[in-house]
Amino acid sequence: MESKEKRTDVNELGEFGLIDHLTKEIVLMNPSSVKGVGDDAAVLDYGDKYTVVSTDLLVEGIHFDMMYTPLKHLGYKSIVVNLSDIYAMNAKPKQVTVSMALTNRYSVEAIEELYEGIHLACKKYGVDLVGGDTTSSPQGLTISVTAIGEVDKDKISLRSGAKPGDILCVTGDLGAAYLGLQILEREKRLYLENPGIQPDLEKQDYIIGRQLKPEARGESIDYFEKNKIVPTAMIDVSDGLASDLFHICKQSNVGAFIEEGKIPIHPDTEKKALEFNMDPITTALHGGEDYELLFAIDEKDLEKVRYMPFVFIIGEVIQKSDGIKLHTTGGNIHDLKAQGWKHFEEKKENREN
Amino acid sequence: MESKEKRTDVNELGEFGLIDHLTKEIVLMNPSSVKGVGDDAAVLDYGDKYTVVSTDLLVEGIHFDMMYTPLKHLGYKSIVVNLSDIYAMNAKPKQVTVSMALTNRYSVEAIEELYEGIHLACKKYGVDLVGGDTTSSPQGLTISVTAIGEVDKDKISLRSGAKPGDILCVTGDLGAAYLGLQILEREKRLYLENPGIQPDLEKQDYIIGRQLKPEARGESIDYFEKNKIVPTAMIDVSDGLASDLFHICKQSNVGAFIEEGKIPIHPDTEKKALEFNMDPITTALHGGEDYELLFAIDEKDLEKVRYMPFVFIIGEVIQKSDGIKLHTTGGNIHDLKAQGWKHFEEKKENREN
Numbered sequence: 001m002e003s004k005e006k007r008t009d010v011n012e013l014g015e016f017g018l019i020d021h022l023t024k025e026i027v028l029m030n031p032s033s034v035k036g037v038g039d040d041a042a043v044l045d046y047g048d049k050y051t052v053v054s055t056d057l058l059v060e061g062i063h064f065d066m067m068y069t070p071l072k073h074l075g076y077k078s079i080v081v082n083l084s085d086i087y088a089m090n091a092k093p094k095q096v097t098v099s100m101a102l103t104n105r106y107s108v109e110a111i112e113e114l115y116e117g118i119h120l121a122c123k124k125y126g127v128d129l130v131g132g133d134t135t136s137s138p139q140g141l142t143i144s145v146t147a148i149g150e151v152d153k154d155k156i157s158l159r160s161g162a163k164p165g166d167i168l169c170v171t172g173d174l175g176a177a178y179l180g181l182q183i184l185e186r187e188k189r190l191y192l193e194n195p196g197i198q199p200d201l202e203k204q205d206y207i208i209g210r211q212l213k214p215e216a217r218g219e220s221i222d223y224f225e226k227n228k229i230v231p232t233a234m235i236d237v238s239d240g241l242a243s244d245l246f247h248i249c250k251q252s253n254v255g256a257f258i259e260e261g262k263i264p265i266h267p268d269t270e271k272k273a274l275e276f277n278m279d280p281i282t283t284a285l286h287g288g289e290d291y292e293l294l295f296a297i298d299e300k301d302l303e304k305v306r307y308m309p310f311v312f313i314i315g316e317v318i319q320k321s322d323g324i325k326l327h328t329t330g331g332n333i334h335d336l337k338a339q340g341w342k343h344f345e346e347k348k349e350n351r352e353n
Numbered sequence: 354m355e356s357k358e359k360r361t362d363v364n365e366l367g368e369f370g371l372i373d374h375l376t377k378e379i380v381l382m383n384p385s386s387v388k389g390v391g392d393d394a395a396v397l398d399y400g401d402k403y404t405v406v407s408t409d410l411l412v413e414g415i416h417f418d419m420m421y422t423p424l425k426h427l428g429y430k431s432i433v434v435n436l437s438d439i440y441a442m443n444a445k446p447k448q449v450t451v452s453m454a455l456t457n458r459y460s461v462e463a464i465e466e467l468y469e470g471i472h473l474a475c476k477k478y479g480v481d482l483v484g485g486d487t488t489s490s491p492q493g494l495t496i497s498v499t500a501i502g503e504v505d506k507d508k509i510s511l512r513s514g515a516k517p518g519d520i521l522c523v524t525g526d527l528g529a530a531y532l533g534l535q536i537l538e539r540e541k542r543l544y545l546e547n548p549g550i551q552p553d554l555e556k557q558d559y560i561i562g563r564q565l566k567p568e569a570r571g572e573s574i575d576y577f578e579k580n581k582i583v584p585t586a587m588i589d590v591s592d593g594l595a596s597d598l599f600h601i602c603k604q605s606n607v608g609a610f611i612e613e614g615k616i617p618i619h620p621d622t623e624k625k626a627l628e629f630n631m632d633p634i635t636t637a638l639h640g641g642e643d644y645e646l647l648f649a650i651d652e653k654d655l656e657k658v659r660y661m662p663f664v665f666i667i668g669e670v671i672q673k674s675d676g677i678k679l680h681t682t683g684g685n686i687h688d689l690k691a692q693g694w695k696h697f698e699e700k701k702e703n704r705e706n
Contacts, residue, residue, distance in 0.1 A: 008461035010489075018461065018487055022468045026482055030447045032503070033481040042483035044448060046503060047400015055484060055499055057452045061491040094383045095397060099410045099497060108361035108371065115375045128386040129379055130395035131408060134371055136363075137495075138414040144452060144497035146408055150385070150399060 075117025091151035178287025180211025413493035428470025444504035531640025533564025
């Protein structure tokens with residue numbers, strides 16, 4: 001059924017290129033469709049507030065490996081990564097739907113474990129599981145989650161509102177989730193080579209936890225509300241700080257710089273990166289799956305943000321013509337590259353609302 | 354990671370049993386969550402109207418076979434089956450999100466064809482594609498669609514509102530989609546046995562079209578609006594008339610009877626069923642994937658429905674204690690059985706909102 005005339009490999013376009021390509025001609029028809037493809041979530045106008053909707057697919061063998069992913073954690077994470085997209089709109093998630101396709105290799109008890117994690121995340125974040133679909137699959141497990149939330153119309157944070165002079169902040173340390181994946185992959189290789197070996201996961205709880213059981217930054221949204229801050233632009237760090245900063249810059253039509261010395265890196269992350277012969281800054285810039293919020297605020301809100309717990313001021317929004325730069329601790333200025341998806345393909349995380 | 358103590362096969366519970374099992378303890382927390390799992394769509398309260406949300410997964414090798422499914426039709430159908438769920442709430446669909454996981458066996462051109470069908474359905478039904486996710490997959494193609502619509506609060510039709518004395522109606526003929534699948538499967542077998550053979554699909558357009566390119570009954574919802582009819586209960590016929598009637602009866606706590614002689618069957622369907630040595634009535638009762646609307650109306654609306662185009666009055670809602678019955682043309686009364694999913698497992702269609 002595929003066209004015989006021309007065959008372009010999907011990897012030539014990359015995920016974002018593909019989405020752009022397939023959706024570039026969409027003209028929204030309904031008044032209730034405020035913002036479509038291209039942000040963390042779609043924005044709908046169904047009343048006094050905006051309704052935001054985000055959807056994600058998690059595929060076995062791509063986004064998770066059953067060899068080292070406890071089902072309960074997987075269920076939890078599948079919810080959290082979607083809620084993170086809702087928070088990235090400065091919205092509060094209220095409902096989720098969960099669909100899954102699975103082979104009969106999964107028993108009812110296994111699915112119960114998965115749902116235990118799903119219910120746990122729903123409870124923790126105060127969202128209702130309101131629907132879904134369960135179907136069989138010829139291979140593996142695929143989980144599709146759609147999250148729905150709401151936000152006051154004047155409080156929504158798109159990716160497109162950053163302006164020169166805005167301050168760039170991130171809600172927590174970066175790079176750990178990526179290193180957690182490296183540890184788990186290494187242990188898997190060792191186990192496959194020698195099934196008698198016991199995994200050595202001691203003192204790596206923090207890093208591995210960031211990979212297997214991430215949390216979404218709902219408390220940041222509460223803080224914004226309480227302190228009357230509306231980020232001028234916001235995105236969740238799923239593809240990596242650099243890649244996600246590029247999304248903001250592209251959609252806001254601005255440039256940015258980041259101070260290398262200000263990028264938050266957990267001591268465990270730093271140590272483990274060196275053990276893997278990786279530059280800790282590189283893992284923080286390009287690792288992804290941290291589910292922290294990267295946001296820009298107007299300069300006038302700087303004092304309010306200074307007292308925000310778990311927030312790191314890492315850079316500034318500048319003119320587009322000034323580019324997207326990294327100011328190194330050594331005093332040099334480098335062009336920042338968005339290497340998220342293509343570069344770290346083995347990372348196997350590629351998402352768009 | 355699966356529990357070693359007990360292993361219950363998913364097929365023991367069946368799809369509906371599994372969903373019930375996994376969601377039975379859910380208590381909705383948010384005031385905006387009006388109705389959760391268990392109808393064609395979830396019902397949310399985000400303003401003056403209800404927002405309804407429905408989601409479906411279509412999995413290659415389960416819901417479709419690339420050997421005989423043109424990608425454009427597949428894209429079209431993936432949207433339509435979700436819109437059908439929205440219409441089944443007496444709501445109007447406004448937005449969809451589309452996520453897909455696919456192997457690199459699919460070229461960009463192939464995905465373009467798929468999206469051509471998606472865009473075509475969106476245009477025809479007046480819905481906006483507002484988001485999604487594209488990711489790689491180790492095997493095959495999985496499409497996840499979430500549809501969002503709205504309905505005036507006093508006009509929503511749940512599955513639970515039917516009462517004894519209500520009239521049961523269906524919006525079009527039944528059984529063709531199932532037979533279309535049988536034809537396509539037969540041609541596939543013949544082709545695999547002898548690849549030189551040309552498929553004989555002549556004069557089977559109607560039946561095959563019902564399988565490959567179904568439509569959703571938006572015009573029925575328009576008619577209801579124009580004629581101030583609110584069905585007391587409604588569902589779309591995706592699992593089969595009998596199975597879907599059982600859903601209404603269970604949730605409305607009623608019984609029902611259907612007049613065998615009133616079940617609408619297209620002449621092509623009847624002829625083809627006999628060719629396959631099947632009872633046409635059986636295919637209509639249990640075939641599924643017709644995407645017609647099965648609805649109940651109050652007796653007082655009978656006159657209005659009589660003039661509704663493409664509507665067939667097929668039975669009546671009765672007391673629960675009177676059971677769910679088929680009145681045969683021969684004057685007998687049989688218990689109706691809900692055989693949709695389990696019985697027709699080879700049909701490979703199993704869906705819940």
